[in-house]
Amino acid sequence: EVQLVESGGGLVKPGGSLRLSCAASGFTFSSYSMNWVRQAPGKGLEWVSSISSSSSYIYYADSVKGRFTISRDNAKNSLYLQMNSLRAEDTAVYYCARGGGYCSGGSCYSAYWGQGTLVTVSS
Amino acid sequence: DIQMTQSPSSLSASVGDRVTITCRASQGISNYLAWYQQKPGKVPKLLIYAASTLQSGVPSRFSGSGSGTDFTLTISSLQPEDVATYYCQKYNSASSTFGPGTKVDIK
Numbered sequence: 001e002v003q004l005v006e007s008g009g010g011l012v013k014p015g016g017s018l019r020l021s022c023a024a025s026g027f028t029f030s031s032y033s034m035n036w037v038r039q040a041p042g043k044g045l046e047w048v049s050s051i052s053s054s055s056s057y058i059y060y061a062d063s064v065k066g067r068f069t070i071s072r073d074n075a076k077n078s079l080y081l082q083m084n085s086l087r088a089e090d091t092a093v094y095y096c097a098r099g100g101g102y103c104s105g106g107s108c109y110s111a112y113w114g115q116g117t118l119v120t121v122s123s
Numbered sequence: 124d125i126q127m128t129q130s131p132s133s134l135s136a137s138v139g140d141r142v143t144i145t146c147r148a149s150q151g152i153s154n155y156l157a158w159y160q161q162k163p164g165k166v167p168k169l170l171i172y173a174a175s176t177l178q179s180g181v182p183s184r185f186s187g188s189g190s191g192t193d194f195t196l197t198i199s200s201l202q203p204e205d206v207a208t209y210y211c212q213k214y215n216s217a218s219s220t221f222g223p224g225t226k227v228d229i230k
Contacts, residue, residue: 059217107214109157
């Protein structure tokens with residue numbers, strides 16, 4: 001069974017940093033692209049970042065480019081999101097998601113989702 | 124950047140009704156289009172990928188069609204458990220944008 005467990009969320013002040021982690025199990029982690037998707041309270045889904053299976057392709061939404069860094073450790077079956085210079089508008093539930101089998105380069109739909117971790121940016 | 128729009132933004136239909144949701148891309152995206160269902164308070168769930176391929180385990184009353192810029196998600200016979208918000212997402216390039224969502228409830 002595919003399992004994705006996010007951690008690292010919490011309350012942080014504007015301008016601060018946070019590192020999210022996602023522990024994956026139940027599949028061959030090194031074979032799949034991974035995504036981060038967020039959802040602000042009461043709002044829709046927003047794609048944040050994607051990384052291909054071997055980290056050859058890395059993409060970011062314009063809203064986080066230059067502030068967030070996605071990475072993965074295939075030996076540890078883990079995905080990360082380093083978030084710097086956080087703003088109030090980054091407040092959201094952050095989901096880790098596994099890509100599917102029909103992708104375009106490093107871009108892939110999200111076939112499986114974790115439960116999410118809440119990031120709150122407030123003074 | 125390619126923009127994704129959905130219509131309607133919300134709809135109310137009766138149990139057993141056929142429901143159609145439209146998603147439009149501002150430029151052609153071939154068939155790199157997925158549909159998700161998010162029930163209130165729950166994690167999003169993949170319904171369809173590659174515009175028309177049903178994800179394993181998804182009821183057959185859900186179907187997708189389209190290519191290029193215009194796509195549809197159809198629920199052939201609306202059920203009470205289908206109350207949710209539905210999102211399309213394109214994934215053909217470096218930006219995997221979601222549509223704004225369509226909220227479906229029961230009349």
